[in-house]
Amino acid sequence: DTGVSQDPRHKITKRGQNVTFRCDPISEHNRLYWYRQTLGQGPEFLTYFQNEAQLEKSRLLSDRFSAERPKGSFSTLEIQRTEQGDSAMYLCASSSSFSLPQHFGDGTRLSIL
Amino acid sequence: QKEVEQNSGPLSVPEGAIASLNCTYSDRGSQSFFWYRQYSGKSPELIMSIYSNGDKEDGRFTAQLNKASQYVSLLIRDSQPSDSATYLCAVIKAAGNKLTFGGGTRVLVKP
Numbered sequence: 001d002t003g004v005s006q007d008p009r010h011k012i013t014k015r016g017q018n019v020t021f022r023c024d025p026i027s028e029h030n031r032l033y034w035y036r037q038t039l040g041q042g043p044e045f046l047t048y049f050q051n052e053a054q055l056e057k058s059r060l061l062s063d064r065f066s067a068e069r070p071k072g073s074f075s076t077l078e079i080q081r082t083e084q085g086d087s088a089m090y091l092c093a094s095s096s097s098f099s100l101p102q103h104f105g106d107g108t109r110l111s112i113l
Numbered sequence: 114q115k116e117v118e119q120n121s122g123p124l125s126v127p128e129g130a131i132a133s134l135n136c137t138y139s140d141r142g143s144q145s146f147f148w149y150r151q152y153s154g155k156s157p158e159l160i161m162s163i164y165s166n167g168d169k170e171d172g173r174f175t176a177q178l179n180k181a182s183q184y185v186s187l188l189i190r191d192s193q194p195s196d197s198a199t200y201l202c203a204v205i206k207a208a209g210n211k212l213t214f215g216g217g218t219r220v221l222v223k224p
Binding site: 031033044055093099100101102105106107 | 117156158209
């Protein structure tokens with residue numbers, strides 16, 4: 001069990017640029033989640049995959065956001081035309097069942113200049 | 114009303130004392146409850162899960178769940194300076210998959 005891996009750990013970009021984050025879940029976990037956390041707040045749900053199917057998306061996930069999990073293994077989260085308000089920690093988590101604990105990766109901290 | 118509410122703190126406790134953290138939730142059908150610890154700049158780390166009414170103990174941590182009162186708590190016994198962190202309460206609602214988090218309680222353990 002190597003844990004959930006996220007890459008990159010930090011991303012600094014200029015407003016208007018596109019960014020892509022990657023998450024590798026725990027190998028036997030078929031459920032993968034993306035959350036976003038801003039300073040002083042708890043994480044907020046963005047989207048959820050079961051295997052390769054994206055089963056739920058938050059209203060927070062605007063048209064500029066897209067997530068994929070093409071082979072049911074790793075996932076990518078892309079933000080197009082980044083805005084200042086996108087600055088946050090992007091967290092990926094995985095679990096093996098809907099009610100079992102979700103384990104988080106180290107997160108990707110996005111800073112928009 | 115927020116779906117999951119926690120006192121933001123800081124909760125200041127002397128080393129060796131018991132820290133008591135509270136969390137209330139609004140969805141009566143919530144079925145799974147979790148406590149995560151988060152150090153500054155780090156990601157949440159699971160410390161406890163609880164699914165049925167009553168107490169669940171794991172080392173120095175005890176989680177308590179009262180579904181009738183829609184209340185879940187965490188006790189940290191023999192608090193250590195290394196316990197200084199933000200503690201996040203999270204629930205999974207009925208027929209749901211995602212975690213809904215409270216805003217977290219910041220705990221400071223003073224030597």
